[in-house]
Amino acid sequence: MEYEDLNKQIGNKLRYIRKRRGLSLEETAARTGVSKPMLGQIERGISNPTVGTLWKIANGLHVAFSTFIESERPDVQYIDYDRLEVLQGEQGTFHVKPVIPKNTETPFEVYYIELDAQDEYFSQAHPEGVEEYLFLTEGELEVHIKGRSYVLKTGDALRFKANHDHTYRNKSNHMARCTMIIYYSSS
CATH class of the missing domain: 1.10.260.40 (lambda repressor-like DNA-binding domains)
Structure with a gap:
């Protein structure tokens, strides 16, 4: 597309x-x-x-x-990484590739996220009942939520209620990459 x-x-x-x-x-x-x-x-x-x-x-x-960005859901869907669209953050240093969109059949959405070296991205609070799951696949990422910092290294994961402002910070000199799942509870 x-x-x-x-x-x-x-x-x-x-x-x-x-x-x-x-x-x-x-x-x-x-x-x-x-x-x-x-x-x-x-x-x-x-x-x-x-x-x-x-x-x-x-x-x-x-x-x-x-x-x-969602479209009709087929029974089987092959997702070619190289063909995924990239959405940019405000400064162009936070790159989001939507992988699996939320629709009426799935209460979650999946994204590949990249954050450039020595940069950060601020995310406003999501509605009540929304949770984020991060799986760091490369680099190091610091996540700030409710006044606390969580440092993730390659292979680490983090789950949090996303109804508070949160910031992703890459203090390293290398790109940080993660898979993000955003889950929407039925409540």
């Missing part, structure tokens, strides 16, 4: 959700903290929204992040 196609898909999903809920762009902006002009550009498929912007929209509308 090309960036243009992904942008159009994200825009179409956003417009569908907004209209289904009877929300104006202004009301959606108030709920999400994303400006009305930016929402309009996203809906028209002319803006390439950052990971942070999509999280704000997802949280404000109380939908899974992957809602904007």
Whole structure:
């Protein structure tokens, strides 16, 4: 899928959700903290929204992040790593590859995450009931949650309730890579 196609898909999903809920762009902006002009550009498929912007929209509308990128679920699905789309963080140093999107059949979504050397990424709190599972596959990653730091080395894992702001920090001189599962409880 090309960036243009992904942008159009994200825009179409956003417009569908907004209209289904009877929300104006202004009301959606108030709920999400994303400006009305930016929402309009996203809906028209002319803006390439950052990971942070999509999280704000997802949280404000109380939908899974992957809602904007999900497609129909086949019985068997082969996922070619080299063909996965990359979503960038605000500074372009936090790279997200959506692997398995959440849909009506799965209460979770899976991502490959890369964080450049000597960089960090701040994530706003997710809605109540959302948990994150991190599996560090390469490098070292420090995760800050509720005033505590957890240092993960290659092979380590971390699970946490994600309804608090959290920060991922790579203090090393090498790329940090992990697999992230975001689980949405049924409550």
